[in-house]
Amino acid sequence: MSVRKIAVLGAGTMGAGIALVAARSGYDVHLRDVSDDLVARGRRTLEANLAKGVELGKVTPEERDGALARLSAGTELKTAVDGAQLIIEAVPEDLGLKQDVFAQAAEFAPREAIFASNTSSLSIAKLGGGTDRPDRTVGMHFFNPVHVMKLLEVVVGPETSAATLAAAREVGERMAKDVIVVRDSPGFATSRLGVLLGLEAIRMVEEGVAAPADIDTAMTLGYGHPMGPLRLTDLVGLDVRLKIAEYLHTTLGRGAFRPPDLLRRMVHEGKLGKKSGQGFYRWEK
Ligand SMILES: NC(=O)c1ccc[n+]([C@@H]2O[C@H](COP(=O)([O-])OP(=O)(O)OC[C@H]3O[C@@H](n4cnc5c(N)ncnc54)[C@H](O)[C@@H]3O)[C@@H](O)[C@H]2O)c1
Known part of the structure; x- marks a missing residue:
């Protein structure tokens, strides 16, 4: 057709x-x-x-x-x-x-x-x-x-x-x-891997391992990713990422997909990333 x-x-x-x-x-x-x-x-x-x-x-x-x-x-x-x-x-x-x-x-x-x-x-x-x-x-x-x-x-x-x-x-x-x-399987070939990296990066911010910009730089310069996982989370939207994480946690049943408290808190506060002007970074309109 x-x-x-x-x-x-x-x-x-x-x-x-x-x-x-x-x-x-x-x-x-x-x-x-x-x-x-x-x-x-x-x-x-x-x-x-x-x-x-x-x-x-x-x-x-x-x-x-x-x-x-x-x-x-x-x-x-x-x-x-x-x-x-x-x-x-x-x-x-x-x-x-x-x-x-x-x-x-x-x-x-x-x-x-x-x-x-x-x-x-x-x-x-x-x-x-x-x-x-x-x-x-x-x-x-x-x-x-x-x-x-x-x-x-x-x-x-x-x-x-x-x-x-x-x-x-x-x-x-x-x-x-x-x-x-x-x-057809939860998170397909992309979100299943990409979201996992983003969630772990958020847990690292929570634990004070490094500042968001430094975690992102670790992945861009150290691993050749075009963009760090926290900046990407800001672009995708924290609310969108949270929903995906909740679904993957439920369906795949693995702790690694459990949404970090920091992610829930930021979504609750309206810090949704680029679209709201504030996420792990501040975005000019
Ligand atoms: N944001 C990303 O980077 C990204 C990437 C790939 C896939 N996705 C997926 O794409 C989908 C949309 O994500 P988004 O980031 O564009 O969300 P968004 O919140 O920016 O946009 C969703 C839009 O849908 C509208 N809407 C709600 N109910 C509707 C209805 N009944 N009829 C028509 N419109 C309605 C909302 O008003 C809103 O404008 C999600 O399933 C998400 O997982 C998002």
């Missing part, structure tokens, strides 16, 4: 990024969130990204105009999914919420539409099981920032069909991503 229109549900960090890359790749895109303010915020992020791309000479003004012409955004779910061959949800990492979003989308989506989840960790089987189309449910795990990060982790549930996998792969390749295919 050939994908022409993509509906992106959730216009936060990831949804805005996925919509941007999809529109730049020639797809018609509808970006949806639950309030006008959130839709406007997503659109602003996306437009700012495009403007920056033009400024840096990475996007031509024609490409920017083309992408914006293919993009629409709003709060109406029916408008978002109407005529879409692919629906990508990027709402918060909560199984019940994501199941509800898919169930609501199924009321208006074309019968043949594929449901993809940008989940970082949750079971594709459980997400697909709650829909009328488990064979057309798949994980499409993009990385932040979506227009920069090359990886797309496609997650295949037990009932995901070969045709669905092929369609997800084709879309990823058209978005110029390197696609890996991973079996």
Whole structure:
């Protein structure tokens, strides 16, 4: 099946990024969130990204105009999914919420539409099981920032069909991503390792082993990581990381995934990282 229109549900960090890359790749895109303010915020992020791309000479003004012409955004779910061959949800990492979003989308989506989840960790089987189309449910795990990060982790549930996998792969390749295919298991191939490193770094801050910047430098200069685990946690969002850690702790049952108290405290205090202006670092708006 050939994908022409993509509906992106959730216009936060990831949804805005996925919509941007999809529109730049020639797809018609509808970006949806639950309030006008959130839709406007997503659109602003996306437009700012495009403007920056033009400024840096990475996007031509024609490409920017083309992408914006293919993009629409709003709060109406029916408008978002109407005529879409692919629906990508990027709402918060909560199984019940994501199941509800898919169930609501199924009321208006074309019968043949594929449901993809940008989940970082949750079971594709459980997400697909709650829909009328488990064979057309798949994980499409993009990385932040979506227009920069090359990886797309496609997650295949037990009932995901070969045709669905092929369609997800084709879309990823058209978005110029390197696609890996991973079996549906908690945290897949990426979050399971990445989150573990982040949690241990937070425990080291808690124990006063070193300052956040020094822990990050240990990994960038000592191990050649492009970014330290605490800075990355700030970019991802501490709330997002906490949810993933809780899920991995429950499903994999290993102490190493237990969320550190410091992480819980910071989320409770609204220190969510870059998006709130404060995390392990202070971020200018
Ligand atoms: N932040 C990252 O670096 C990152 C990376 C890869 C994957 N993910 C995954 O992507 C998903 C989204 O993460 P995020 O960081 O973009 O979160 P976010 O909090 O920035 O954005 C989520 C958005 O979804 C919206 N939303 C909530 N309910 C909705 C509904 N019913 N319909 C439409 N929109 C709704 C919220 O209003 C919010 O704008 C999560 O599953 C997360 O695990 C995040």
